[in-house]
Amino acid sequence: MAESKQKIILTGDRPTGRLHLGHYVGSLRRRVELQNSGEYDKIYILVADDQALTDNADNPDKIRDNMIQVALDYLSVGIDPEISNICVQSQIPALHALTFYYMNLVTTARLSRNPTVKAEMAQKGFDQEGLPAGFFTYPVSQTADITAFKATTVPAGEDQEPMLEQAREIVRKFNQTYGDVLVEPQILLPDVKAQLRLPGIDGQAKMSKSLGNCIYLSDTPAEVKEKIMKRTYTDPTHLKIEDPGHVEGNIVFTYLDAFANDDMFAEYLPDYKNLDEMKEHYQRGGLGDVKCKKFLIKVLEETLSPIRARRAEWAKRIPDVYDILKTGTERAVEETNKTLEEVRSAMRIDYFKDGSIIDQWEKIING
Numbered sequence: 001m002a003e004s005k006q007k008i009i010l011t012g013d014r015p016t017g018r019l020h021l022g023h024y025v026g027s028l029r030r031r032v033e034l035q036n037s038g039e040y041d042k043i044y045i046l047v048a049d050d051q052a053l054t055d056n057a058d059n060p061d062k063i064r065d066n067m068i069q070v071a072l073d074y075l076s077v078g079i080d081p082e083i084s085n086i087c088v089q090s091q092i093p094a095l096h097a098l099t100f101y102y103m104n105l106v107t108t109a110r111l112s113r114n115p116t117v118k119a120e121m122a123q124k125g126f127d128q129e130g131l132p133a134g135f136f137t138y139p140v141s142q143t144a145d146i147t148a149f150k151a152t153t154v155p156a157g158e159d160q161e162p163m164l165e166q167a168r169e170i171v172r173k174f175n176q177t178y179g180d181v182l183v184e185p186q187i188l189l190p191d192v193k194a195q196l197r198l199p200g201i202d203g204q205a206k207m208s209k210s211l212g213n214c215i216y217l218s219d220t221p222a223e224v225k226e227k228i229m230k231r232t233y234t235d236p237t238h239l240k241i242e243d244p245g246h247v248e249g250n251i252v253f254t255y256l257d258a259f260a261n262d263d264m265f266a267e268y269l270p271d272y273k274n275l276d277e278m279k280e281h282y283q284r285g286g287l288g289d290v291k292c293k294k295f296l297i298k299v300l301e302e303t304l305s306p307i308r309a310r311r312a313e314w315a316k317r318i319p320d321v322y323d324i325l326k327t328g329t330e331r332a333v334e335e336t337n338k339t340l341e342e343v344r345s346a347m348r349i350d351y352f353k354d355g356s357i358i359d360q361w362e363k364i365i366n367g
Contacts, residue, residue: 002180009034010151010185012046012089015066016056019073020214022198022207024303025258026157030190032078034155043084044149044332045074047325050089050096051142054135055124071321073217076311081324087332088325089145094336098144098343099137105173106140106166114139116162123210143167147182148336155188157197178346198258203233203251215300217307224304228252228297234289241288247279252292260299268298 011031013019019028035043047070052063067088074086089095111117117139121131134141146154146167154164164187171182199205200213207214215227234252238245247253253275262274272278278295281287314321344350351357 002175002183004150004152004183006041006150007039007153008149008151009040009043009153009155009188010046010146010149011044011155012048012145013070014048014052015063015070016052017066017209018069018216018218020207020209020216021255021300022200022214023073024077024217025198026190027155028073028077028079030155031084034188035078035080035084040153042149044151045079045084045086046089046145046332047071047086048089048145051138053090054132054138055126057132057134067325068318068321069218071325072311072314075314075321075324076217076307078310081328085328085331086325087329091329092148092332092336094148094333094340095141095144097340098148099141101343101347102140102143102170102174103137105170105177108136110166110169111136111139114162114166116159119159139163139166140170143170146185147171148339149332150183150339151185152183153188154185158189159197161187161189174343174346178343181342181346199251199254201227201232201251203249217304218311219304220308221301221305224300225297228293228300229290232293232296234292238282238289242285244285245282245287245289247282252289252296253279253282255296256292256299259303260296264299264302269295 011027013023013027031045034040047067049063049067053060056062071086075081079086117136121135124135126132126135142163143166154160156164164185168184171184174182197205198207200207200211201215202211202213204211204213215224219227232251235246235250237243256275256278260275265272265274265278269278272281278287278292282292341350341353345353
């Protein structure tokens with residue numbers, strides 16, 4: 001197995017819409033922490049428009065229009081383009097070539113057993129007859145993305161572990177067949193419960209644009225208030241304030257777990273020292289959902305208000321955002337072309353590299 005002397009992160013998102021609190025808790029918040037830790041030599045953030053097209057091929061304008069939304073969300077949460085290289089997947093030719101080469105190293109039977117692919121097929125309503133080939137093979141595309149940048153580390157949730165294991169299988173197969181060229185990536189799992197997947201406001205297991213159960217990072221204060229006060233799932237058995245309530249599965253408390261700290265109680269809800277005290281009161285009865293929701297709104301605004309302000313400033317500088325994406329992509333092209341050259345050399349398909357093949361061909365033909 002090839003080993004990288006550098007610590008390199010690859011992460012990214014599909015540009016199918018604005019990013020939401022689920023993205024923030026699941027990846028963006030930690031992405032900024034990793035960026036600012038100084039522990040990594042290179043960080044690449046991929047706007048995965050190719051992957052987005054696998055189930056939006058009939059609506060490319062959706063992808064095109066949301067490129068700027070995702071870029072603004074990145075910059076608003078604190079992604080620093082001087083440290084983290086933001087780049088656009090479709091504009092990096094090496095990724096497409098590597099995807100094609102890797103497809104020869106994995107079987108359709110193996111791809112069909114990937115539980116992450118199965119789950120996403122079910123979510124999007126695909127059956128075997130109507131499954132786009134691009135969607136079916138996107139684990140191969142992800143492997144190309146990861147290996148092209150020689151990423152050592154891929155921050156992701158546990159649900160993505162099957163994807164990373166498939167990537168490692170392809171890396172091992174390539175290195176066994178052609179020689180040690182590719183770096184085997186490792187997943188970086190969330191280290192605290194609050195970084196796990198955030199459910200939607202309706203109580204569904206996943207906050208998702210397609211389910212319409214999101215709080216977006218760019219939502220206005222009025223939109224956040226409406227979503228929390230009128231649409232957020234609590235405890236259906238907690239009908240009166242004096243009724244004992246349940247915090248498990250109660251989205252208000254799930255969100256407080258992810259965002260609240262003791263200082264916020266001191267400022268906004270001094271009745272309690274911390275979240276444990278608040279939960280205890282709710283569970284024994286005497287604490288109403290309205291009071292809990294009003295506190296949650298203030299807690300969320302602590303996070304969302306500065307994000308919203310930074311986004312508004314970047315929204316005035318769209319040409320600069322364009323340049324950040326363009327420059328980042330140009331750097332990515334240069335970096336991934338190096339990997340592609342090494343891969344082609346290992347596969348013996350670098351025919352026109354230096355002309356040395358001429359002597360080989362002459363010997364074959366002329367003896």
